[in-house]
Amino acid sequence: MTERQNKLQKYAAPALEKGLDILEFLSLTDTRPTLSQLATGIGRSKNEIFRMVIVLEERGYIRREEGEYFALTDKLSAVAAKRSNNSKMVEIAGPFLSRLADETGMSNHMSVLEDNQFLVIASTPVSQNYGLSVQVGYRFDFFGTSAGLCFLSEFQRSQDRIALLSRNQPTLSIAAFSDYDQHVKNVQQDGYAVLPNPEAMSIREMSAPIRHVQTGSTIAAVTIPYFSTDENANSISKVAAHLLEEVGKLQEKIALTIPAIRMNNFRYAQND
Incomplete structure (x- = not known):
């Protein structure tokens, strides 16, 4: 493992990584995934991302649509x-x-x-x-x-x-x-x-x-x-x-x- 990799591992922020994974996945997909599909898409379980999805929704970065589908809002672009x-x-x-x-x-x-x-x-x-x-x-x-x-x-x-x-x-x-x-x-x-x-x-x-x-x-x-x-x-x-x-x-x-x-x-x- 390189010195840079050691530093990255030392200062890892798992919760932030999950949030970024969710945002990046939603920005790349043409469909609106369910929570289960979202978890599969980023290689995590539903339990792992549930709280992060709630936070991102409350902060206005993603929205929950009818049928429990998720999509990005325009907040990132606005910011x-x-x-x-x-x-x-x-x-x-x-x-x-x-x-x-x-x-x-x-x-x-x-x-x-x-x-x-x-x-x-x-x-x-x-x-x-x-x-x-x-x-x-x-x-x-x-x-x-x-x-x-x-x-x-x-x-x-x-x-x-x-x-x-x-x-x-x-x-x-x-x-x-x-x-x-x-x-x-x-x-x-x-x-x-x-x-x-x-x-x-x-x-x-x-x-x-x-x-x-x-x-x-x-x-x-x-x-x-x-x-x-x-x-x-x-x-x-x-x-x-x-x-x-x-x-x-x-x-x-x-x-x-x-x-x-x-x-x-x-x-x-x-x-x-």
């Missing part, structure tokens, strides 16, 4: 497409976000909506001795954030926005939703919104939406976090002007480079 779009946006946004950081002297980050949470896909620090920055890969909740307001601003009617929030945050009160919803008009009128960070009230976050010109869908938000000080308060209008300028240029570049994409899970939730 791959989303990753591709995210990578393209990060590449395109780099120069714009860097220029924004230089112009404002403040860090910024770009986030997209995934499963009703935000995922930071790009983060641009500043060259000063200190600043606020967020790591790429960081996830944060939708509700209560200025980035969340950017996505809600697509909807013109307050009742539609509150209905969507209620479905995705069922434990929060209508009063809390209504208070948050009052800030949506700031994005609709001014193109950006400012809110305290939900976890650190001394930090303010200014966010502006990135919309795809062809679809009008909000595909990301650019956020500038900053400390709530008198000095920063005096420069807020200049920071906002730089933010809107760079976001506008970025939107134009994305429209020319990336085909019409739908990345806003919230937008289509009302039609489920």
